[in-house]
């Protein structure tokens with residue numbers, strides 16, 4: 782069962798909701814979304830997306846052609862008060878007009894496509910980090926992916942590994958990890974052994 786937790790105040794109202802590493806009190810930036818099912822999963826767990834900015838590299842038009850459930854996920858995010866941005870390139874996102882003046886407590890990229898993208902995402906995300914901020918990359922750790930040496934890449938960008946947390950799909954209800962490219966964009970892929978790397982500033 783997914784790690785949902787509600788914080789209850791002494792007056793009995795719900796103060797904070799948590800799913801795995803994410804809290805409704807965090808400002809959260811999601812990068813490189815596929816069908817936005819990960820963002821929608823968090824938003825549903827928080828019963829709000831007011832604390833979230835969810836982004837894709839693809840335009841909305843392209844997403845609607847690629848993913849069967851993206852319209853429903855975008856609608857859910859909108860109804861829950863989330864901000865959705867398209868055509869956000871992780872390699873230059875700190876200059877994006879809707880992001881450059883913000884700070885985030887959590888910045889999340891699930892299954893980035895290649896090492897170069899990881900390095901640039903880390904570099905750019907570091908510029909948008911709040912004081913208590915963390916950058917999260919979820920990635921396979923089986924061969925050949927461990928060769929990416931994500932921890933080393935992060936060190937070069939002034940980031941320190943805080944934790945490597947085991948990643949399980951079932952902790953995130955309705956999240957579907959997408960291939961995201963080619964004619965099979967809407968298909969998922971087996972994640973196998975996988976972790977969420979959490980980085981903080983040196």
Ligand SMILES: C[S@@+](CC[C@H](N)C(=O)[O-])C[C@H]1O[C@@H](n2cnc3c(N)ncnc32)[C@H](O)[C@@H]1O
Pocket residue numbers: 812813814815816819837838839869870871872890891892893894898957958959960961962
């Ligand atoms: C393997 S898919 C994973 C999609 C999604 N994160 C998920 O877990 O379902 C890789 C994603 O990286 C995105 N991507 C590739 N280059 C990017 C870039 N420069 N900036 C932001 N996203 C990028 C693609 O659009 C695609 O959605």
